Amino acid sequence: MKDYLHIEEVAKRFGETEVLNGISLTIPKGGFVALLGPSGCGKSTLLKIISGLETETAGRIRLAGEWLAGVPAFRRDIGVVFQSYALFPHLSVAENVRFGLDMRHMGRAEADDRVREALALVKLDGLGDRMPRQLSGGQQQRVAIARALAIRPRLLLLDEPLSNLDAILRKSVRVDLRELHDRVGATTVMVTHDQEEAMSMADKVAVMHDGAIEQWGSPEDIYERPATAFIGTFVGNPPASMVTARRHLSGGWRIGDMAWAPDPALADRLDMVRNLDVTLGLRAERIDLVERDAPGAFPAELTSSEYLGGERLLHFLADGHRVAVAHAGASPEIGQVVGLRPRTADVMLFDINTGLRIDAR
Numbered sequence: 001m002k003d004y005l006h007i008e009e010v011a012k013r014f015g016e017t018e019v020l021n022g023i024s025l026t027i028p029k030g031g032f033v034a035l036l037g038p039s040g041c042g043k044s045t046l047l048k049i050i051s052g053l054e055t056e057t058a059g060r061i062r063l064a065g066e067w068l069a070g071v072p073a074f075r076r077d078i079g080v081v082f083q084s085y086a087l088f089p090h091l092s093v094a095e096n097v098r099f100g101l102d103m104r105h106m107g108r109a110e111a112d113d114r115v116r117e118a119l120a121l122v123k124l125d126g127l128g129d130r131m132p133r134q135l136s137g138g139q140q141q142r143v144a145i146a147r148a149l150a151i152r153p154r155l156l157l158l159d160e161p162l163s164n165l166d167a168i169l170r171k172s173v174r175v176d177l178r179e180l181h182d183r184v185g186a187t188t189v190m191v192t193h194d195q196e197e198a199m200s201m202a203d204k205v206a207v208m209h210d211g212a213i214e215q216w217g218s219p220e221d222i223y224e225r226p227a228t229a230f231i232g233t234f235v236g237n238p239p240a241s242m243v244t245a246r247r248h249l250s251g252g253w254r255i256g257d258m259a260w261a262p263d264p265a266l267a268d269r270l271d272m273v274r275n276l277d278v279t280l281g282l283r284a285e286r287i288d289l290v291e292r293d294a295p296g297a298f299p300a301e302l303t304s305s306e307y308l309g310g311e312r313l314l315h316f317l318a319d320g321h322r323v324a325v326a327h328a329g330a331s332p333e334i335g336q337v338v339g340l341r342p343r344t345a346d347v348m349l350f351d352i353n354t355g356l357r358i359d360a361r
């Protein structure tokens, strides 16, 4: 079912504050979608509206062919793992997992089966009698997911499910969670402000900004073809560097006060831009270090260098613009001025005023 979850022009206001303005999304059955955006952009609010814990100010939502307006949260058959995935500390693991089943007055034998099944799904078989405090953070997180899965939800909503885990556990649970999804096939919407998490786990990502969806696409779309400069600086590790190039009256371009002669193919693309200024989006792994006056390069001073194992992330200053470059070879000295030559086909151009990407590649 291609429009299993269908969100149509959903808006939410708290008093005078517009938190969501006209969100529309359609998610197929079995899909795994991430809502990605900075803190406060409205991700949790959208999830709460889908689950029925908040009411939309406008718009409507359909799940598996049923319009949800007026359907109370407990009748929606939606499993939710909240941002702080608090388990009930005074209940055992099994009792936590069966909580939603008791709410639904499920018979004892059937509920026992469901609890066993849900704990097996998250690979916590046999730990049902433990208390939450006797589990690691990652195990507690899996109990919260088992609790959401036990009701065999029509939809699984995860709000920052990995936020309480340390960096190493996060990466392994990330893989576990995706594998679990592929096994169970539950249609999943995951909220995160961590772009790496969104990109690595989801089939499709909705990038949210100020209560609206700024781009909806595959992780590759979002990385390779960000719709706006905001997305370019939000997605990627490190995010793209943004550099303003100014058209010079005598022809040619400047970066700050430095003359820059982009190679002819890039110059052609830049010439299509009508504004005096244009924002260049440069990915760290798509810039070459060259001699400072090599063709197509602009000069930049190395200000710091991070060793990442295998390669370095070099931080340059090009007349006031910060530019990060991923580099595997020998590093220049701090303070040294070298040439940075962006790979022409990979340079992203954005409108200086609107932030919208200018050219389709």
Ligand SMILES: Nc1ncnc2c1ncn2[C@@H]1O[C@H](COP(=O)(O)OP(=O)(O)OP(=O)(O)O)[C@@H](O)[C@H]1O
Pocket (backbone or CB within 6 Å): 014, 019, 037, 038, 039, 040, 041, 042, 043, 044, 045, 046, 083, 193
């Ligand atoms: N019940 C409420 N009353 C008033 N304002 C609210 C309420 N809930 C959320 N907000 C506001 O709505 C905005 C969006 O909040 P929301 O929790 O959806 O953000 P978020 O994207 O989940 O952020 P985070 O990544 O920090 O969790 C925030 O500015 C928040 O202060």
Ligand SMILES: [Mg+2]
Pocket (backbone or CB within 6 Å): 043, 044, 045, 083, 159
């Ligand atoms: Mg939130």
